[in-house]
Amino acid sequence: MRLNKVVTDYLSSYDYKNLRDNTKKRYKYFLDILCATQVGDDVLGKMSVKNVTTKHCKDAYNQWCNNSVGTANGILAISRLLFNHALREEFCMMNPFTVVRKRATERRKVVWSKEDVTKLLDAAYSDFSTRNIGLIAHMAYEWCQRVGDMRLLTWDAIDFEQRRVLIQQSKRNAEVQLPIEDDLYDMLVQQEQDFGFQQYIAPRPKPRSGVYEPYTLYKLPLYARKLMDDAGLSSELRLSDLRRTGTTEMVEAGVGIGQIMSVTGHANPQSVKPYLKNTYASANLALTARKKA
Numbered sequence: 258m259r260l261n262k263v264v265t266d267y268l269s270s271y272d273y274k275n276l277r278d279n280t281k282k283r284y285k286y287f288l289d290i291l292c293a294t295q296v297g298d299d300v301l302g303k304m305s306v307k308n309v310t311t312k313h314c315k316d317a318y319n320q321w322c323n324n325s326v327g328t329a330n331g332i333l334a335i336s337r338l339l340f341n342h343a344l345r346e347e348f349c350m351m352n353p354f355t356v357v358r359k360r361a362t363e364r365r366k367v368v369w370s371k372e373d374v375t376k377l378l379d380a381a382y383s384d385f386s387t388r389n390i391g392l393i394a395h396m397a398y399e400w401c402q403r404v405g406d407m408r409l410l411t412w413d414a415i416d417f418e419q420r421r422v423l424i425q426q427s428k429r430n431a432e433v434q435l436p437i438e439d440d441l442y443d444m445l446v447q448q449e450q451d452f453g454f455q456q457y458i459a460p461r462p463k464p465r466s467g468v469y470e471p472y473t474l475y476k477l478p479l480y481a482r483k484l485m486d487d488a489g490l491s492s493e494l495r496l497s498d499l500r501r502t503g504t505t506e507m508v509e510a511g512v513g514i515g516q517i518m519s520v521t522g523h524a525n526p527q528s529v530k531p532y533l534k535n536t537y538a539s540a541n542l543a544l545t546a547r548k549k550a
Contacts, residue, residue, distance in 0.1 A: 260309065261292045261302035261303065263306050263343050264292060267339055267342045279429070289427075290321070291317075291332055291336050293474050307350070313353065315356075321333075324474075326361075326365075333354060333357060364531060365498070365501070367493055367501070373490055376488045377391065377488055378394065380484060380487060381394065389448075389462055389472075390459075390481055391484075392458065393407045393496070394496055395441055396441065397503075398503050399438060401503035401507070404477070407459070408477060415449075420442055422434070424522075433519065433521075452469070459471075461476075504521055504529075504532050517532075
C-alpha cells in the first residue's frame with residue numbers, strides 16, 4: 258500500500274476522528290508535508306509503505322530541519338504515529354521513523370535587512386526562470402505569510418478590482434484578507450498575463466507532461482538557495498525567515514498586536530510576543546507616542 262493511501266486510511270480511523278478540530282488540522286498539515294517530501298528520486302507519498310527505509314526517514318527529517326526544526330519535529334511525531342497505525346493494520350512490518358533522533362528546538366531569530374530583500378527580488382525578477390521563486394518570496398514578505406502557503410496560492414484568491422488577496426492559511430486554517438500594494442500588484446498583473454491560464458500564481462515555470470505544478474517543499478528551498486547564493490546573500494538566510502522579517506518590521510513601525518494578528522493570522526497574542534524586541538526603534542516610538550498623548 259502506498260504511503261498516501263495509508264494516510265487516507267488513518268484519516269478515516271477512529272483515532273483521528275476523535276481528535277479536536279485544531280489538532281486534526283495540524284496533523285493533516287504535517288501529513289501533507291510528509292507525503293509531498295521528495296528524497297532523491299522518491300516522493301514519499303507515492304512509495305509503498307513497506308519500501309520506506311530509515312535512510313528515507315533521516316534524509317526527509319534533515320530536509321524539514323532546513324526550514325524549521327520545530328516544524329520538523331512536529332512532522333516527525335506525526336510520521337511516527339502514522340507508521341504505528343500502519344503497523345497495527347499490518348500494512349508494514351516496522352516503523353522506520355523510530356530511529357530518527359529529534360533535534361533540540363531553538364527559536365529562529367534571523368531577520369532579513371531591506372537591502373537583502375531587494376537583492377533577492379532584483380536577482381529573481383531579472384530572469385524568467387527564477388521569477389516565480391521571487392514572487393513567492395515577495396508575497397511571503399509583503400503579506401507576512403508562510404512560504405508554504407504562498408507556493409500554493411491560486412488565482413481565485415486574488416481580487417484585482419479591489420486589489421485584495423484572501424489567504425486561507427494551511428497550518429491553523431486561519432483566513433486573512435489583505436491589500437495588495439502597488440509594486441506587488443504590478444507584478445501580479447504581469448504574472449496573470451503569463452500564467453493566468455492555469456490555477457497557481459507562481460508554479461514551476463516548466464510544466465510536467467503539460468501540467469503546471471507548484472514547487473514542492475523539497476525543491477523550493479534548493480532552488481532558492483542557489484538564487485540567494487548567486488545574489489551574494491548570506492547562507493544564514495532562508496525564505497522561511499521572510500514572514501518573521503515582515504512581522505518584525507510591523508512591530509518596529511509601532512503597529513499594535515491586534516493589527517499584526519489581522520495580517521499574520523495568529524490567534525493568540527502570545528504568538529506575537531517573540532517579535533517584540535527591545536530595539537531603539539520601538540523605544541523611540543513608545544516615548545514619542547507618550548509625549549503626544
